[in-house]
Amino acid sequence: AQSVSQHNHHVILSEAASLELGCNYSYGGTVNLFWYVQYPGQHLQLLLKYFSGDPLVKGIKGFEAEFIKSKFSFNLRKPSVQWSDTAEYFCAVNSRSNDYKLSFGAGTTVTVRA
Amino acid sequence: DGGITQSPKYLFRKEGQNVTLSCEQNLNHDAMYWYRQDPGQGLRLIYYSQIVNDFQKGDIAEGYSVSREKKESFPLTVTSAQKNPTAFYLCASSSTSGHYGYTFGSGTRLTVV
Numbered sequence: 001a002q003s004v005s006q007h008n009h010h011v012i013l014s015e016a017a018s019l020e021l022g023c024n025y026s027y028g029g030t031v032n033l034f035w036y037v038q039y040p041g042q043h044l045q046l047l048l049k050y051f052s053g054d055p056l057v058k059g060i061k062g063f064e065a066e067f068i069k070s071k072f073s074f075n076l077r078k079p080s081v082q083w084s085d086t087a088e089y090f091c092a093v094n095s096r097s098n099d100y101k102l103s104f105g106a107g108t109t110v111t112v113r114a
Numbered sequence: 115d116g117g118i119t120q121s122p123k124y125l126f127r128k129e130g131q132n133v134t135l136s137c138e139q140n141l142n143h144d145a146m147y148w149y150r151q152d153p154g155q156g157l158r159l160i161y162y163s164q165i166v167n168d169f170q171k172g173d174i175a176e177g178y179s180v181s182r183e184k185k186e187s188f189p190l191t192v193t194s195a196q197k198n199p200t201a202f203y204l205c206a207s208s209s210t211s212g213h214y215g216y217t218f219g220s221g222t223r224l225t226v227v
């Protein structure tokens with residue numbers, strides 16, 4: 001069975017600081033990887049995804065993530081955060097062998113102080 | 115605009131009652147999903163359906179039931195057998211290839227009173 005671990009439960013940082021959120025998954029086969037964001041009071045939105053090709057993936061709002069297969073990791077980064085990045089972030093994985101069901105991490109709450 | 119509509123946004127239920135949450139999509143997606151979101155636990159899969167008239171249990175199906183009579187609709191019933199039903203429920207849909215991730219609805223917050 002596939003599972004996802006997110007290292008940080010809550011991250012607090014100031015505007016213009018850099019952000020990195022850790023995500024590790026446990027599954028030996030070919031996977032698709034995703035980061036979703038949930039802004040306060042809004043529905044889940046897709047930030048970026050990886051399923052093949054360049055392991056460095058760029059998403060919306062200046063976010064990027066790097067897939068490191070040997071480490072089973074898919075960490076999310078943003079060089080300089082803004083107050084509007086305050087949200088909850090979820091890492092997720094699916095695979096063809098698991099009917100493409102998305103398995104989510106527990107989420108990381110990011111609070112950006114102005 | 116294409117998307118997923120969940121209704122109602124807030125729902126209150128008395129203990130011992132069944133309640134049905136609505137989920138409708140106009141994205142022409144074959145697959146639909148129900149997740150439950152609890153603080154600190156992420157999203158957990160309740161049921162999913164990849165085709166009309168067929169559905170499978172997810173990780174936490176006990177106390178829930180679903181139907182998929184139409185491609186556009188995937189209602190979830192929270193039965194009285196669900197021991198801890200107060201939660202935020204999210205519906206999602208996707209193409210069957212799964213590469214593109216899911217599109218999510220805005221959710222229904224269910225509170226048992």
